[in-house]
Amino acid sequence: MPTPTFLVGIDLDHTLISYARGLRRWAETLGITISPGDSLKDAVRQNCWNSAEGDVAWQRIQADLYGPGMNDAEVMPGARAFLHWLDRNRIPAVVVSHKTVFAAAAPDGPNLRETALAWMAAQGLFSPETGLTRERVYFAATRAEKAARIAALGCTHFIDDLPAVFLDPGFPLGVRSVLFAPDGANEDGAWSVVSSWDDAGRRIAHDLELPWHELPTEIHGTPVVNTARLHGGRNSSVYRLDCSDGARYAAKCYESTERMTREAEALRYLNARSIPSIPSLASMDSPAAVVYEFIPGTSPVTDVSEADIDVAMGFIRAINTPPRDGWERSAAEAVFSLSEVEDTIRARTQRLLETPADTPLHDDMRAFVRGTLLGLLAELAPCDPTPLAARGTCAESFRLRLPQCGAPSRWHALLPRF
Numbered sequence: 001m002p003t004p005t006f007l008v009g010i011d012l013d014h015t016l017i018s019y020a021r022g023l024r025r026w027a028e029t030l031g032i033t034i035s036p037g038d039s040l041k042d043a044v045r046q047n048c049w050n051s052a053e054g055d056v057a058w059q060r061i062q063a064d065l066y067g068p069g070m071n072d073a074e075v076m077p078g079a080r081a082f083l084h085w086l087d088r089n090r091i092p093a094v095v096v097s098h099k100t101v102f103a104a105a106a107p108d109g110p111n112l113r114e115t116a117l118a119w120m121a122a123q124g125l126f127s128p129e130t131g132l133t134r135e136r137v138y139f140a141a142t143r144a145e146k147a148a149r150i151a152a153l154g155c156t157h158f159i160d161d162l163p164a165v166f167l168d169p170g171f172p173l174g175v176r177s178v179l180f181a182p183d184g185a186n187e188d189g190a191w192s193v194v195s196s197w198d199d200a201g202r203r204i205a206h207d208l209e210l211p212w213h214e215l216p217t218e219i220h221g222t223p224v225v226n227t228a229r230l231h232g233g234r235n236s237s238v239y240r241l242d243c244s245d246g247a248r249y250a251a252k253c254y255e256s257t258e259r260m261t262r263e264a265e266a267l268r269y270l271n272a273r274s275i276p277s278i279p280s281l282a283s284m285d286s287p288a289a290v291v292y293e294f295i296p297g298t299s300p301v302t303d304v305s306e307a308d309i310d311v312a313m314g315f316i317r318a319i320n321t322p323p324r325d326g327w328e329r330s331a332a333e334a335v336f337s338l339s340e341v342e343d344t345i346r347a348r349t350q351r352l353l354e355t356p357a358d359t360p361l362h363d364d365m366r367a368f369v370r371g372t373l374l375g376l377l378a379e380l381a382p383c384d385p386t387p388l389a390a391r392g393t394c395a396e397s398f399r400l401r402l403p404q405c406g407a408p409s410r411w412h413a414l415l416p417r418f
Contacts, residue, residue, distance in 0.1 A: 002032035006208055008086060009155035011165070012097035012116060012137075013066065014041060015180045016079050016125075022065045022072040056105065063103035067110045070119045075231040078197030080130070085132035085201055086362040089210055094153055095137040098146045113139045121290075157207065159200055166191050175352055178203060190350055199256045206237055211253050215239060219249055242293060248294040249282050264290045270319070277315045342377075343404075349373055 012015055023040045026032075032047050034040055064072070086093050099112055125132055131340055140146035147170035150158055157176040160166070166177040167190070177191035178200060194200040198212075204413035205212035209229065209388050217224050219241065226242040237253040254260035256365070285289040300307070335341050352369050 006091050006156045007154055008091060008093045008204060009150055009153065009156075009158040009175075010093060010095050011160040011162070011180070012095050012099065014161045015159060016076055016095065017116075017119075018074045018076045019072070021074065022069040025069075025072065026061050026064075039185075042183070043283055059103070059105040063109060066099070066112045067103060067106065067115055070115055073119060075123050075125070076197060078201075080125075082197045082201045083125070083130040083132065085205075085212065087129060088209070091208065093131055093136070094155070095132065095144055096149050096153070096155075097119045097137070097139050098141075098156075099139050100141050101139075143168050144170050150175065156358040157204055159194075163191065174354055176207060185191075192351075194256070196257075199258075202254060202256055206253065209237060211237065211239070211289070213287045213289075215251055215253075216241065216283070216288060216291060219243055219247070219283060219291060222247065239289070241291070250279070250292045250294045251289040252288070252292060253289045260290055266267070267292070273318075275315065275318045277311050346377065 011233065013019070020040060020085075022042050027034055027040065028045050030044070030047055032043055034043050037245045044061065046059050048061065049055060051057050053060075053386055061155055083093060097116070101111055101113055103112060117137060120126060120132075120137070121134075125129075126134060138149050145167060147168040148163065151170065151172035155172075155175055157178060158165075159178045159180050161180045163179060165171065165181070171177075179191045179193045180197075180200065181193050182195055184195060189364060192203060194203055202212045215224070215227055222243045222245050224241045225244050226238045228242075230238045230240055236259075239253070240262055241249045241251050243249070252260075254263070264284055269276055269277065272278055279293040279295055281290070282293055285291075349369060352365060
């Protein structure tokens, strides 16, 4: 197929398809107790691996889940809405699955690929509303073959529940890797993590500069008559909403519901403390975005005056002035040690390398990251996990970790003077 501007690839098993009912049935059969918060799949698999049969026992369960047990399978919650959103925005999707024709534990059993296709058809996944067809579902006998197929199709994004897919040597560089982890997982420099299809939608929508849900059509009963995308942000998408009474608001769409909720709660807390120089929270009624007071300005800010600096310093003093009762949550990507600072820098560096090739300044950016930034990171001394609060000033602590040479290093030239 011709390579479109965007092509979203999706894994099948445990990503688009939920086997929770079948896994619960096996957990009961094996007498496995699932504790709250535990992964059902991991618990059953680990029980098999700890048994005398080891992986053979797990293969037998997989043969059941993907074969006769497909009657227990369900579409993963939120997946239909995600596919519908892609289709409404004319963004094509493909399914690429690592699935053999027959199960290793049941070579005389049903054809697993045909079983999966029949199940998808029965679930209505091959419909005009999803944009999927049988011809858009690809199977691979090995993980390497799956990675090669993703590359050949030209996927710009790929969503999978297994990190091993993204780590395969053949997995194409530049593909935005999204780990589907309903039971939770840590972010990695090579991929971002989502816990639901709603979060996956927000993440993809952000990359494609589209709203995940419909933007608010009214604010406090007043109709919105015009919307305009405001560029310049990176972690979120921001729109100006013009209401019929002349009022303007800023609607901010987030990559994840967690980030959206945390930032809105923090702003509400700061508003209640009358912290100056921040926008007021107007509405959280929309699932698409948080609506804030609109403050006119320019981005990026190039003409900074002493008055601007005074305002910024006043804000810093205000948020660090006691009392701070009622707020104990940290920022979504807060760091508390130098090792966490470095981990964050490396993760964000990897995201830069995954920027789509058609992005402005893509070649220059990659050259800088690979030729300069990665070299600078390699010069750093081993990480120190000591909390920053126990090390004095962050700037001085970081300066001590830089390479100490006879002449000032390239890192020292980048540091501000304190």
